[in-house]
Amino acid sequence: MNSTTLTVRHSSPGSRLTDLFWKKPGLLIFCLLLPPLLWLGIIYIGSLFTLLLHSFFSIDEFSGLIRYEFTLKTYAELLSPANFDVILRTILMACAVTLAAALIAFPIAYYAARYANQKMKALFYLGVMLPLWSSYLVKIYAWKLILAKQGIVNWVVEGTGATFLLNSVLSLPVIGGNSLAVSYIGTFIVLLYVWLPFMILPVQASLERIPESLLEASGDLGAAPKQTFRLVILPLALPGVIAGSIFTFSLTMGDFIVPQIIGSSRRFIGQAVYAHQGTAGNIPLAAAFAVVPIVVMIIYLYFAKKRGAFDAL
Amino acid sequence: MSVAVKFDTVSRRFDTEVAVDGIDLDIQEGEFFAMLGPSGSGKTTCLRLISGIDRPTSGHIEIFGVRSENIPPNRRPINTVFQDYALFPHLKVLDNVAYGLLVRGVAKPERHREAENLLEMVKLQGFGQRMPAQLSGGQRQRVALARALINKPRVLLLDEPLGALDLKLREQMQEELKTLQQSLGITFVFVTHDQGEALSMSDRFAIINEGKVVQVGSPQEIYQSPRTRFVAHFVGSSNVLSPALSSRCNGVENWTSLRPEVVVLGDPGQGRIDGKVKSIRYLGASNYVSVELGEETIGALVNANEMTAPVGSAVSLNWTADAQHLMDEE
Amino acid sequence: MHSRKRASMGLKVSAVCGLAFLHLPILLIFLYAFTTEDKSYQFPPPGLTLKWFGVTWNRPDVWASLQLSLEVAAVSTLLALILGTLCAAAVSRAKFFGREAISLLVILPIALPGIITGISLRSAYNILDIPFSTFTIILGHATFCVVVVYNNAIARFRRMSGSMIEASFDLGASGFQTFRYVVLPNLATALLAGGMLAFALSFDEVIVTTFTAGQQQTLPIWMLEELVRPRQRPVTNVVAMVVVMVTFLPILGAYYLTRDASSSRN
Incomplete structure (x- = not known):
């Protein structure tokens, strides 16, 4: 029976992946975490970052357009x-x-x-x-x-x-x-x-x-x-x-x-x-x-x- | 006889602690081998290293002469009976047992037939259609055993399999496991913290403490000739005499182990040493008499229907030279 | 903490009043859906009728909003199921540095007020020049739905005996087989429950959506319009009742799914 010999090797891609994750359990964790971290990191944290960024921009009073330059003017306005x-x-x-x-x-x-x-x-x-x-x-x-x-x-x-x-x-x-x-x-x-x-x-x-x-x-x-x-x-x-x-x-x-x-x-x-x-x-x-x-x-x-x-x- | 599992300076470190610390060990093919140690001694980690669920941080484990570091658990001829049995709660008993064949692609009728055979072997015929939650602890244990045997492993690992059972069932299972191992002729590696289990079931066992093997040998060897105080204390409740006391009794300045059942009480001045009875505990068939000798005490097991000196009276203690064991190290 | 003694009258009354405060307003919605009055919110209703159900049935704008809401909820739920399960699997499987940080990151989108998520996405779309679309709505919804799936999945993972997965490998299964035969069947009800809640959450969401929807109307946005500028009072009444019923089903379903799992454990 197969099970009684150690030398038997399956080499389907799936079993090779099993071997890989067995040898490097950290890699499995990494692969599991990657999609949710990318999503939340890019979409959510990224958006929060642009929010923060925007708060340091200001609005041009004449044109009504956003001036993409660093300023604390908006925060001054916030504290009015x-x-x-x-x-x-x-x-x-x-x-x-x-x-x-x-x-x-x-x-x-x-x-x-x-x-x-x-x-x-x-x-x-x-x-x-x-x-x-x-x-x-x-x-x-x-x-x-x-x-x-x-x-x-x-x-x-x-x-x-x-x-x-x-x-x-x-x-x-x-x-x-x-x-x-x-x-x-x-x-x-x-x-x-x-x-x-x-x-x-x-x-x-x-x-x-x-x-x-x-x-x-x-x-x-x-x-x-x-x-x-x-x-x-x-x-x-x-x-x-x-x-x-x-x-x-x-x-x-x-x-x-x-x-x-x-x-x-x-x-x-x-x-x-x-x-x-x-x-x-x-x-x-x-x-x-x-x-x-x-x-x-x-x-x-x-x-x-x-x-x-x-x-x- | 060839070596089934060989530990070659195997260590397993976790972040801060060393669970297994440079163990060398040979487990022979076809033997019933026990690993005995207190909880946290690293014995379960040893089992996980053999099964491949965990990997050593250094050293090698050879399985039937083949280095195992590249062989994942699903391709080792080794199966495990887990401490909590780890039955799949969503599968019927029959499918639990047949799982090992399912993942090998064995057709349903065949794997069910084989599973029925194994259920019969562990005396659970007719339980196949139940769910694990509907079984008692002892029955679950048998299912776990049948499940682990379906792939015809060459080594069966058992992680404290009897720990959760009550005393009577435990004794019954001890016998059954021993018989099973003999009839299958495969290697059993059995982890336990119960010295009685190790003594009564195993062909040989290893005492493990703090990640190291303290002593390996047959039950008789270890029981009669413990190598260290730890072993003497852990295996059978031996008296351990300090070198000072030992020299007063024997004239030899060694740590000495002395089993209570060989100590004979007598009138003062008639034995190796005199002391005072400190307490008497009734154990049913016998009394355990603690005798005070200055700082230390020596216990003696005395037949319950023999009269013993009352608490506080002076007695002498005697034993034959071959009943004691001088230990080489502390 | 459970006492065999009886509760004092005062405690009983305040507990019951508290629960009544939570439920009576919702019950009122059911009454108003049948009122004959269509110009004001008169109480008690002067008469009861089923006619507004027919009127609502024939409103294409309600149907369009409903369809968009269902689409958004379905896709968001699917994304949340994938992301939430992966995350829960990783966090429950191993102790690693930053585990707490990841839990916090997942919870943040609902722990912070929805308006933060909304305006953040809005400013990100502004900077990146992304035009509003169904896609922009889904991005937001999937983000705050992850936590619901994550919470359900991680609770189930914790309850699963860790040695069960090890036992599967030990018995010869590959990683894929272990997932298919052991992990998935044990996780299934938790995922279903999480998915249902995520669906309910998305179907009902309005705050983030106001910032990410542009001209499109989900059903909640349609309702918000009606709340701010009531034009179709009777139709709104009917829609409100339907929304209550549509969200109750997944909540009840999720409750029964997770309850069974915890009771069969004993």
Whole structure:
């Protein structure tokens, strides 16, 4: 039988390739990695690089064409008071949405991780996955329907006679407005709605990883349930919260469709990027605006990594 | 008898550690050879080097006299029973066993017939249509064995195949494997950290520690004449006497191994040395009596129905000269 | 962490309210698809009708957008499947320098806001003078779809016993045979799940697409137009409902595919 001799040699190209990869396992890894690395390296990193490059170009005020020369003029423009307001507004909104998402996500995640049985858990999981994956635009559209003048919110408010309550909320300075659909409150609610599911899953995952025996040990050592929660559960769930916040923060910061459809006329970074690259054709300023979330996220990721949030991703 | 597998100063280094450190070793054709060592000693790496899954960083492995560095695992007349069995979870038991024939292009009826034969050999006839997940640990182990034998290897490697089984099943499999090896007449190389397994199953075995072969020999040789303290400790729970204690007992200043079953207890002053009973452990058929001698202790296995001196009492220890073994090195 | 104790009422209520907050708006979409009102978003609908389904069916612009979306999603998914699987195979197979960097590189296109990917590609097309086309849309979509396939594939690779591949070689299989008889069958459901999610992601994507599409309209771009300047409210309602249903199927499918794989392991 063939197998009993060592000298037998197959020499089909396939088996020669097997031999080659066996002798040089590194080569196989290299061949596997080459296509994805080329794709992401050239198309994605390359594009990011041209974005950065563009932010150091400027627009010629007279011709409206891009001047391909190195300048910091665009960045100076970025930091002008009006533009700086846009940046500040966006970051504040991202913070608010992230905080609110963490607050709403925690009970859901906590319940699913701690009290749900196997069947309920699957239901919770789907209950988060379906809204997470379902169409972004449809979700926004749903809120357009909800917040519309003849929509469900006004119908409920009028039906329950809570008009004065809504009006007093809307009369608040800055965050109020003529109606929910054109106020910061509206923008906030929709952004929260759209990005909330991204917070729930990592928080739940980090809660699932806490062994029950740890909580029993804490109780055994004399901690009241509230103390166990504060001293054991919360610190251990924190990496999950931070991991989730990476998504809610980043995605809120870059969103330009939500504030465009639900909100006041005051711009967010995403809208600025979109407007400048579009009709104005000012790609350099759009690029400079886009660099802001990148820088913010790099700082954010640096601190998140320090807190061990990457293990919770 | 010719050499089946020959290690010629074989080393395998990983980034920072040396898993196998210049091993020389001959494994004879047709023998049941065990590699015994603690976990992390490099014994599994040795097995992977023989099968070709891993390659030595230096040195050569000869398989039936042929240098193996250019022969990939799929062309070696060697098959492996993996520690976790590595059954293909998506294939029926029959197709698992027949896999080696499938990749050789053997037609379906023929390879299924052959697989059925092997299943019968490992006493699993009728299990062919099940999935691996539906089998018990012991059954999976038999499937892995049948699968590894279907290509009629000249050397079968077994990586701690009995580790996951419970005691009774393990003892039964030890016997079956031994019988199987004798009836097939091929070389078995068996990796284990269980000295009992190595002693009871192998024709010869090697003790491996920190990537080096410490001693090779038949079970009797190694058990009776351990070369180092490590071997004495690892194979059977021998007493190891320090040179100082040894010179008090024998007048020879060597590390000395002394098996507990040959030590006889007596009244003080009647043996080679006197000590104090420190503890008595009941082991069923016998008692294990620890006797304190200053810093060191010597254990003695005493028949359970013999009266022993109570804890704290003074006793003497005695043994015949041929029951002890003076070790050449530490 | 699972407790046999019962949850407090407050926790239960907030968990249920949170989930309701996530689901009720989507359910509303289903209601509006049947409304008889076509000038405003009146609630409750004055009446229910099936007539808008017929109207939508006969709209060539909706069909054209749908076709483009399906084309883009299919090609992007295929590319993502190839790239994501290769990458996962490499990263799971060996420890090598820069593994973390590669994981980060794969995740980056969705961890950074879509607008970054969009404007980056836009500026790259500008510098290289590449005209907008279906191809430019696909480039963007495939890039952010890789991560979905990658995540699914790498989870499965990690779960696969490493010695399984070694066992295949040991039994005489070549690299190709090992891939065909061992790796692929074990990976298949994970790839299918990853592919479905990638498809859903691409089919629904709008942010990157606004920067890479030029004059072409994918279905989401068509919807965005309607959101900004509502002209065909009833048709939009119907399209929204169809989109929800079209994306739900692959998500449910992916869930069941990966769930089976993890439960059969026990």
